[in-house]
Amino acid sequence: MKALQQQLDFLLQIDQLKAIYRQTTVKVDNNRQENSAEHSWHIALVAQVLQQYAEHNIDINRVTLMLLIHDIIEIDAGDLFAFAESHHHEAQEIKELAAAERLFGLLPGEQGEKMKSLWIEFEQAKTADAQFAKAMDRILPLFQNMANEGGSWVKHSIKKEQVLARNSYLTLSAPKLWQYVCEQVDLAVKNGWLIDA
């Protein structure tokens, strides 16, 4: 059962995603930092629950799997804060591609290739599925920060325009949610949680 051994190796190695910590915090758990595994669970359900707002035809099952695997590359490449400067993002991309090769490469040939392709599709964000998935990944921290008195926005002095830019996938992929995000961002500025710039 060589295939099974490879699959178990992959499934055990991805346990490490539970030790990759993000900037967002879990309010109900003493505001400890959130890890990327529980975050991945959460956004998969965000996509399931909010799928009706997708403007284009999406395959929610592909979107869900994309979201479940999209952060696995952080096991090798680490998590980069969403609002880090752009030259950090470029270096990160190279690390992430190598991570995808190694980690999805643990799986038997075709299975690993399929997962890697799905991850690349997510990263490139050109298909309707990937754009909706990206939008879900990015809207969740907004919900969390709004429920947590500004959360990581306040801690890092984030500007309104940064949050709007980060959520701009919504303009095409889920316009009703984009409208909601715009309202929330205005409210966050009013509350002093985002800088008005």
Next chain:
Amino acid sequence: MKALQQQLDFLLQIDQLKAIYRQTTVKVDNNRQENSAEHSWHIALVAQVLQQYAEHNIDINRVTLMLLIHDIIEIDAGDLFAFAESHHHEAQEIKELAAAERLFGLLPGEQGEKMKSLWIEFEQAKTADAQFAKAMDRILPLFQNMANEGGSWVKHSIKKEQVLARNSYLTLSAPKLWQYVCEQVDLAVKNGWLIDA
């Protein structure tokens, strides 16, 4: 947008699953206890990766969603250790049904009903989808304990027959994995990680 408000309320309340801790530990993160949110992410991927071993026709997308939502009821009902005595399991069932009513009831009518039905299907474990989902939920701690020198088995003096009984859904839903489990359990006894009874 009353529906959206209800959906956001649900999505924010389920954040609490990140504060429900289980008996299994995360070896790579100083052996801290695992929480039910990251566990749910992990088993959804276990099901995706091991779907080829399903003996019957399963709908992997339903299985995945079942696994993503199956522990949400712990937010109200708490997590019960798999090997707790049976009268604890009976009391737990009543608490869990009330939790399902409240939590899935946060969602707009039809959406909440669909999720609740899916959770009930998982609990009743009569369909091929639910039996495969249950089997995946139960096989993961075995992988984790085998990779962690017996983990929660050692800590709680668990017997071989308890682990076999807990994994018995595999006999019908994934016989090849059942064979693997039997081999691993024998190895665990040999290593002194499970009691030979």
